[in-house]
Amino acid sequence: MKCKKFILKNHFDGMPKKTDFKLMEEDLPPLKDGDVLFEAVFLSVDPYMRAVSSKLPIGITMIGAQVARVKESKHPDFKVGDNVVGQFGWRTHTVANPDEVVSGFGEKSRPYILPDFGDVPLSAALGVLGMPGNTAWFGLTKICKPKAGETLVVTAAAGAVGSLVGQIGKILDLKVIGFAGADDKCKMLTEELNFDYAFNYKTRDITEALKEAAPNGVDCYFDNVGGPISSAVMNEMNTFGRVACCGSISAYNADPKNPPLAPVVQNAIVLKQLSLQGFLSSRWKDCWFEGIVQNLEFIKQGKLKFKESVIKGFEKMDEAFLSMFTGDNTGKIVIEV
Numbered sequence: 522m523k524c525k526k527f528i529l530k531n532h533f534d535g536m537p538k539k540t541d542f543k544l545m546e547e548d549l550p551p552l553k554d555g556d557v558l559f560e561a562v563f564l565s566v567d568p569y570m571r572a573v574s575s576k577l578p579i580g581i582t583m584i585g586a587q588v589a590r591v592k593e594s595k596h597p598d599f600k601v602g603d604n605v606v607g608q609f610g611w612r613t614h615t616v617a618n619p620d621e622v623v624s625g626f627g628e629k630s631r632p633y634i635l636p637d638f639g640d641v642p643l644s645a646a647l648g649v650l651g652m653p654g655n656t657a658w659f660g661l662t663k664i665c666k667p668k669a670g671e672t673l674v675v676t677a678a679a680g681a682v683g684s685l686v687g688q689i690g691k692i693l694d695l696k697v698i699g700f701a702g703a704d705d706k707c708k709m710l711t712e713e714l715n716f717d718y719a720f721n722y723k724t725r726d727i728t729e730a731l732k733e734a735a736p737n738g739v740d741c742y743f744d745n746v747g748g749p750i751s752s753a754v755m756n757e758m759n760t761f762g763r764v765a766c767c768g769s770i771s772a773y774n775a776d777p778k779n780p781p782l783a784p785v786v787q788n789a790i791v792l793k794q795l796s797l798q799g800f801l802s803s804r805w806k807d808c809w810f811e812g813i814v815q816n817l818e819f820i821k822q823g824k825l826k827f828k829e830s831v832i833k834g835f836e837k838m839d840e841a842f843l844s845m846f847t848g849d850n851t852g853k854i855v856i857e858v
């Protein structure tokens with residue numbers, strides 16, 4: 522049996538290009554004891570793939586998670602028909618021993634069998650009921666440690682993580698201000714997702730926008746983008762403000778030898794006694810399902826909406842990946858095979 526896969530043909534130079542990938546076929550090996558044959562149903566593209574891939578060897582199968590169905594099994598814990606989330610990369614079929622699967626971050630990552638989501642589609646296992654959802658829930662509650670009545674700013678606010686952070690902020694009784702890169706995204710955030718304010722960072726001055734929306738200052742900042750936007754937000758923060766350093770997509774395509782400069786933030790950090798903490802969602806792997814159960818509960822209660830940009834066709838993995846860097850997506854991008 523053959524599978525299709527995308528390999529990394531070149532290390533990215535600036536903005537990733539379609540020519541950096543190659544779509545190939547691979548013969549799958551027969552199953553050994555302990556092996557499982559998985560068939561991809563939905564695949565994920567995520568910004569971290571850009572950040573991590575520069576350290577990966579050329580020719581490697583592109584890294585990433587997928588929702589896959591068990592088609593054959595020689596492993597006692599996996600039965601035919603189970604749906605799993607596995608770090609199998611950009612490939613349609615995978616033969617692997619689940620106990621030996623390794624993530625794009627080089628860590629052992631056993632595929633997990635998905636519980637019944639009820640009416641929520643399986644694709645949500647890559648978004649609100651998966652890594653981005655847990656990033657939002659744990660990152661906001663454990664790193665920003667918000668208190669009711671405080672003011673939260675979130676960047677990349679219309680994306681997979683940001684759109685959830687803002688809504689969870691509202692559930693926790695915060696004033697929520699989002700920044701996104703298009704007027705229609707901002708309209709969606711305030712009109713559909715309950716944000717108090719949303720500003721287009723491409724057309725609005727960040728400091729002015731915050732003076733208008735947060736005249737009493739910002740307590741929590743969930744930083745998805747880094748760079749000058751983040752410097753401006755930190756300068757508007759209150760004493761003992763907390764910054765969850767989640768991502769820095771504004772710099773992922775930069776030349777590492779000539780990284781972009783942002784205004785210094787040390788004055789704000791010192792004088793306002795801010796706490797900044799970086800994190801990876803995997804730090805909560807031991808309580809992963811608690812996050813999924815919590816977000817599923819919010820969805821069932823009608824408090825948490827999730828947006829997906831679904832792209833059909835495995836062959837479009839590369840295009841889907843590129844679209845995150847041009848801001849074409851709203852919510853989580855998933856590829857339906």
Ligand SMILES: NC(=O)C1=CN([C@@H]2O[C@H](COP(=O)(O)OP(=O)(O)OC[C@H]3O[C@@H](n4cnc5c(N)ncnc54)[C@H](OP(=O)(O)O)[C@@H]3O)[C@@H](O)[C@H]2O)C=CC1
Pocket residue numbers: 567568569652653656677678679680681682683700701702703706745746766767768769770771772800801802803845846847848849850851852853854
């Ligand atoms: N620490 C962790 O464990 C995790 C971190 N992350 C990080 O969170 C961030 C968001 O990820 P995710 O929600 O999956 O992706 P998104 O769904 O938010 O997609 C990326 C979005 O980023 C915005 N963007 C792209 N380039 C820039 C730029 N130069 N400046 C500002 N915004 C930009 C675009 O929206 P727009 O139209 O608004 O510009 C784009 O739609 C990333 O930095 C990612 O690396 C994600 C998951 C886990």
Ligand SMILES: C/C=C/C(C)=O
Pocket residue numbers: 568569572767768801802803
């Ligand atoms: C797990 C994802 C990490 C980042 C930095 O995106």
